[in-house]
Amino acid sequence: MEKKSKRVYFRDDKFLKTVGNxxxxxRTSKGITQMDLAFKCNDIDYSQINRIxxxxxxxxxxxxxxxxxxxxxxxxxxxxxx
Numbered sequence: 001m002e003k004k005s006k007r008v009y010f011r012d013d014k015f016l017k018t019v020g021n022x023x024x025x026x027r028t029s030k031g032i033t034q035m036d037l038a039f040k041c042n043d044i045d046y047s048q049i050n051r052i053x054x055x056x057x058x059x060x061x062x063x064x065x066x067x068x069x070x071x072x073x074x075x076x077x078x079x080x081x082x
Contacts, residue, residue, distance in 0.1 A: 009058065017055030018080045019064070024053045026071045026078065040070035 027037055034053070038046040041063075051057045052067070061075075068075045 020053040
């Protein structure tokens with residue numbers, strides 16, 4: 001019987017938390033609530049925004065682009081400084 005390899009997904013917790021913090025900083029500096037941001041992001045659930053800001057989920061670059069547009073910033077503004 002052949003063993004199937006278990007799929008392992010890459011997750012960089014430090015990176016996700018840094019991006020989440022930057023999203024929170026931009027959002028709060030503009031006076032936008034998580035609910036408002038969720039609405040601006042095609043009405044996704046605000047708890048999704050919360051999990052992104054806390055670095056709890058490994059979200060797609062499509063979400064990052066959507067959030068950046070909703071906040072009126074570039075994607076680079078949400079990424080860690082290199």
